[in-house]
Amino acid sequence: MPLIEFVSAIVGFVLTLMVFSYLIGDTPLFRIAVYLFIGVASGYAAAVIVNDVLLARLQSLPLGDPALLVIGLIPFLLAITLLAKLFPRVAWLGNFAMAVLVGVGAATALAGALTGTLIPQAEAAVDAVDPRSLTGLAGGGVMLIGTAGTLAYFHFGAKRAADGTVKRNAAVEALAWVGRLFIAVTLGVVFAGVYTAALTALIERLNSLMLFIKSILGL
Amino acid sequence: MAEIRCPNCGKENPDFLDFCQFCQTPLASEVIHIGEEPTKKKTDELEQILPDWLKEIRQQGVEEAANETLRPQSKPKVTEEPPDLLAGLMSQADSDEEELPDWLADIAPAPKKEETPPPPPQKEEPSSFFAQFREPEAQPPAKPQPPEEETPWSGLVEPAGGELTDWFGQEEPSAAPFPQETGAPAEDWMKDLSAFATEPPSAQQPEDLSWLRDLEATSKATEEPAAPKPEAALPPSASEEDLDWLTRLGAASAPAFEEPASVSPSAEEDLSWLDKLGGVTLPEEPAPAQPAGEEDLSWLDKLGGVTLPEEPAPAQPAGEEDLSWLDKLGGVTLPKEPAPAQPAAEDLDWLKGISATKEPPTEPLPSQPASLEEDLDWLKDLGITAAPPSESAAPAFADTGELQPKEPPASPKPFQTAPLSEFLGDEALRDTTPDWLKEALEEPSMPTSAASLDWFAEQAKPSKETPPTPPQPFDQTQGKPSASTPAFDFPAGDSATQDLDALFNVEMPDWLKGEPEKPEAPQAEAASLPPFSEGEESLAPVELPSWVQAMRPVDSAISGTAASVDMVTEQDGPLAGFRGVIPLVPVGSSLRPKAFSLKLQASEEQQAAAELLEQMIALETAALSLKPAAVISSQRVLRWALSAIFLLVLSAVLWLGLQTMPVHPSSRLSDIIASLPEAPAVLVVVDYEPAFAGELEASAGPLLDQLALSKHSTFDFIATSPNGSGLVERLMLHTNLSKPFPAGLGYRAGEQYFNLGFLPGGAAGAAGFVGDPQKLSRYAVIAILTDNVETSRTWIEQLEAAGAEIAAKPLIIVSSAQAAPVLQPYAASGQANLVVNGLYDAAKYEALNVSRPGLARAYWDALGFGLMMAVAAIVIGGAWNLYLRFRAGRAETE
Known part of the structure; x- marks a missing residue:
């Protein structure tokens, strides 16, 4: 085993145990491991950004083509203005760059959600109902009811009853109740996925420990 | 007695x-x-103990009897008398019953007497006592003596001899110093006084008063030696001289026997008034026509305090004698004769008060002749209003101020007011003295000090300012002198004061003993107030001085109590004599708020409620013991236990490399890869964090291994996270792609795979990366390794938005198990060709890829055991919770 891999394996083993110390409580070992991970990750991210974004962009500037160079420098200028947010007197300089980011990001997300999620998912829901087969009809019906129920659950329109209480329409209330069931199942599934993901991570860590131990032991 | x-x-x-x-x-x-x-009783032995004056009187009576023998009509019946002590008097008394004595005849009916025929011969001669008044009648009138010679009867040698007259002196003590103003005015008042007579004199039996006659006769006899010339000493005029003794009566201490006076033979006159003087009330009888010779002496009855029904008094012309002092005795002001400044006027004021009480209480005076009306004016005013002070009113010394301390009497004439006291030791005389006369011999009951007389000095001034108050009369209803009878005011130490003291030392008879037993020194204020008498209307509120009215309790303050409390007569102070003017209860007590008991009157129920309230308050203030918090060590232990179980089980599975869990292989991934061209460029988007590197490496292993192994694909890794670029090498290593061959595929960076680095900008960066169709078009398959739904959805959306060509490229999403459920709809909708859902799908695809790289399968059993333990822990934990709830419910029910 190369030394770097051995050292990496030992560091990984120790840090893993330090994180497992959280089973006892919020121990300093757990905090040290957490701070270490956050620091290393942040440093690594900063290095990646400088190296992969800034330097890579600067290196890619077309120095020979002024038009492209000017266009290439605009992102740099906007990035510099964002640094003005660190100083209150000149914070306003970063407003334009921030507005470009938010505006462009919102527009991009809105367009991508509309064209990539809303319309395709609506079409998929409609296509899910296949009247040609009982399975498709049942599946489509369950999906339709689930979808309608979930939407009805998040429908907050209601009227005031005679006794002063605010109640929704009975049909809407019934759909909302059904939608609440689908939401519960969905969240259950998500929780199971989270648990599975966490358990998989644990297994991966335990497997790495076993491999390290086996490697040490020569097994 | x-x-x-x-x-x-x-x-x-x-x-x-x-x-x-x-x-x-x-x-x-x-x-x-x-x-x-x-x-027959022998009383000779008593002759030896007779006093000289009695003997003299007897001797005089014998002489008179001898003289009477010459006058058969008036012969006394001396022979019939027993030889007793009063034998001489008896003979005199029986002398004449019908013929009035001169002195009485001159009082009122003297003129009438002149009109009437001479007394019948059968009338007996008056007693020697009255004969001394009568004798001067026959003599020529004598000139009036100067006052200095007439008034001082104080030179009486034998005061005891004038018992009867001395008694008069007691009645009218203030008249003693009265000047000799004898004349017609004096007679007038006597006439007026006769108007009070109600009892017919004829109704009286002369025998009843025989002892009195004897007394008078004896006294006369005893006085004779003192008078060297009795005959010559008689006044020339009977009308004048006979009344001298009465004048001296006013002096109160001057016995009339000192002065030789003619004894009136009219001893048979009705002397019942003398009985009445003793307080005897005779039965009322119809009054016959009063003869002219019989003077109506019922006024003297009034003096005795006896109220008799009045009868119309006959017209009585004014006498000739100067009896003005008697007028003043009645309180009548005689304007024609201003009283000279002399101390005698002081005494008249006293008499004025006495005479004021002589007015009949109820019955008005009958019509009287016009000649009497003027003289009776003072009587009309008696008891109603005080006689206005007049300068001419000699008795009103207070008004005239003659007796003020500044002006001592010009000629103080001492007079003896109580000579009878000397006879107190004479037992024989006391025995023979009537009861009402004996009291005169006793010690005075009314002390008259100089201090008490000072009140009169002060009375002079206020009397002028204040409205005239009625004279202090006798109580008309009781015939008793008022307690507030004004006294005299003399300077202390003055001789006149001493004389007045002696004057008041005289014991009053019964009928005059109506005065208060405690004659305290009257105050000036009390003297100005009328005496209290029930049923008397003289106590009108308007007559009270303003200051007395101001001192009266307010009606509102004593309302409700004044009527109920007893009426108490004030004994001293400025309100002396008033009754009921001061309430017994404290003034203003009714106005003060009623005192209430501070003790709370609470019932048992209220007290119980109060105790309950106190207990509640005490509980509120008491600190409550806090229940200890539930121990959570069990959770820690449970957590440790579960952790230990999981670690041990998973470690054991991994250590042992168990592959007991079944895997159902799936061909969907193989189908997609099979449809790809040879050596396609695969864009691998690394969009996960280092924490999910183990899961995603195991999940993406079968895909990368199959693409590399079957298609010899080149991989371009682009990371949307800064850490993503670093995970690419780890991914290539752990999926055995970068491992050298035979353990791995021997992919090297820059040749078979490219790490494009970090793609900044999120959705914008993804859109920009996807927006370059030239770059994206060379990729045959786009694989997104993600643990985040948002980033994966952004890539899906941006790829969808990049165009149909880009959207048509196969998109395989290798997702963590936590993000797979959300990304599954994109696979269902066809936007993604395949979603590898974590380790579960990786194991299925790995099974079709000859179990390469083997990570999924290695983790599969551990994952399986871990899921089963998780399910077991959930079930056991749920069951335990149900048990606890059941136990809690059972405990509640119990």
């Missing part, structure tokens, strides 16, 4: 009386009845 009870009427009588003074019933058992022979 021994008393004898009358067998008839049962009233007490003095023992020396033979007949009841009330019903005339014989008192002694030795009364001689009809047909019995009287037993």
Whole structure:
């Protein structure tokens, strides 16, 4: 085993145990491991950004083509203005760059959600109902009811009853109740996925420990 | 004094009386009845103990009897008298019953007497006592003596000899120093006084008053030696001289026997007034026509305090004698004769008060002749209003101020007011003295000090300012002198004051003893107030001084109590004599708030409620013991236990490399890869964090291994996270792609795979990366390794938005198990060709890829055991919770 891999394996083993110390409580070992991970990750991210974004962009500037160079420098200028947010007197300089980011990001997300999620998912829901087969009809019906129920659950329109209480329409209330069931199942599934993901991570860590131990032991 | 009870009427009588003074019933058992022979008593032995004056009187009576022999009409019946102590008097008294004595005849009916025919011859001669008044009548009128010679009867040698007159002196003490103003005015008042007479004099039996006659006769006899010339000393005019003794009566201490006076033979006149002087009330009888010679002396009855029904008094012309002092005795102001400044006027004021009480209480005076009306004016005002002070009113010394301390009397004439006191030791005289006269011999009961007389000095001024108050009369209803009778005011130490003291030292008779037993020094204020008398209307509120009215309690303050409390007569102070003017209760007590008890009157129920309230308050203030918090060590242990179980189980599975869990292989991934061209460029988007590197490496292993192994694909890794670029190498290593061959595929960076680095900008960066169709078009398959739904959805959306060509490229999403459920709809909708859902799908695809790289399968059993333990822990934990709830419910029910 190369030394770097051995050292990496030992560091990984120790840090893993330090994180497992959280089973006892919020121990300093757990905090040290957490701070270490956050620091290393942040440093690594900063290095990646400088190296992969800034330097890579600067290196890619077309120095020979002024038009492209000017266009290439605009992102740099906007990035510099964002640094003005660190100083209150000149914070306003970063407003334009921030507005470009938010505006462009919102527009991009809105367009991508509309064209990539809303319309395709609506079409998929409609296509899910296949009247040609009982399975498709049942599946489509369950999906339709689930979808309608979930939407009805998040429908907050209601009227005031005679006794002063605010109640929704009975049909809407019934759909909302059904939608609440689908939401519960969905969240259950998500929780199971989270648990599975966490358990998989644990297994991966335990497997790495076993491999390290086996490697040490020569097994 | 021994008393004898009358067998008839049962009233007490003095023992020396033979007949009841009330019903005339014989008192002694030795009364001689009809047909019995009287037993002769020998009283010779008593002759030795007779006083000289009695002997003289007897001697005089004998002489008179001898003289009377010459006048058969007036012969006294001396022979019939027993030889007793009063034998001489008896002979005189029986002298004449019908003929009035001169002195009485001159009082009122003297003119009438002149009109009337001479007395019948059968009338007996008056007693020697009255004869001394009568004798001067026959003599030529003498010139009036100067006042200095007439008034001082103080030079009486034998005061005891004037018992009867001395008694008068007691009645009218203030008249003693009265000047000799004898004349017609004096007679007028006597006439007026006669108007009060109600009892017919004829109704009286001369025998009843025989002892009095004897007394008078004896006294006369005793005075004779003192008068060297009795005949010459008689006043020339009977009308004047006879009244001299009366004038001296006003002096109160001057016995009339000192001065030789003619004894009136009219001893047979009705002397019942003398009985009445003793307080005897005779039964009322119809009054016959009063003869002219019989003077109506009922006014003297009034003096005795006896109120008798009045009868129309006959017209009585004014006499000639100067009896003005008697007018002043009645309080009448005589304007024609201003009183000279002399101390005698002071005494008249006293008499004025006395005479003021003589007014009949109820019955008005009958019509009287016009000649009497003027003189009776003062009587009309009696008891109603005080006589206005007049300068001419000699008795009103207070008004005239003559007796003020600044002006001592010009000629103080001492007079003796109580000479009878000297005879207190004479037992014989006391025995023979009637009860009402004996009291005159006793010690005075009313102290008159100089201090008490000072009040009169102060009374002079206020009397002028204040409205005239009625004179201090006797109580008309009781015939008693008022307690507030004004006294005299003399400077202390003055001789006149001393004389007045002696004047008041005289014991009053019974009928005059209506004065208060405690004659305290009257105050000036009290003197100005009328005396209190029930039923008397003189106590009008308007007559009270303003300051007294101001001192009256307010009605509102004593309302409700004044009427109920007893009326108390004030004994001293400025309100002396008032009754009920001061309430017994404190003034203003009704106005003060009622005192309430501070003790709470609470019932048992209220007290119980109060105790309950106190307990509640005490509980609120008491600190409650906090329940200890539930121990959570069990959770820690449970957590440790579960952790230990999981670690041990998973470690064991991994250590052992168990592959017991079944895997159902799936061909969907193989189908997609099979449809790809040879050596396609695969864009691998690394969009996960280092924490999910183990899962995503195991999940993406079968895909990368199959692409590399079957298609020899080149991989371009682009990371949307800064850490993503670093995970690419780890991914290539752990999926055995970068491992050298035979353990791995021997992919090297820059040749078979490219790490494009970090793609900044999120959705914008993804859109920009996807927006370059030239770059994206060379990729045959786009694989997104993600643990985040958002980033994966952004890539899906941006790829969808990049165009149909880009969207048509196969998109395989290798997702963590936590993001797979959300990304599954994109696979269902066809936007993604395949979603590898974590380790579960990786194991299925790995099974079709000859179990390469093997990570999925290695983790599969551990994952399986871990899921089963998780399910077991959930089930056991749920069951435990149900048990706890059941136990709690059971405990609640129990």
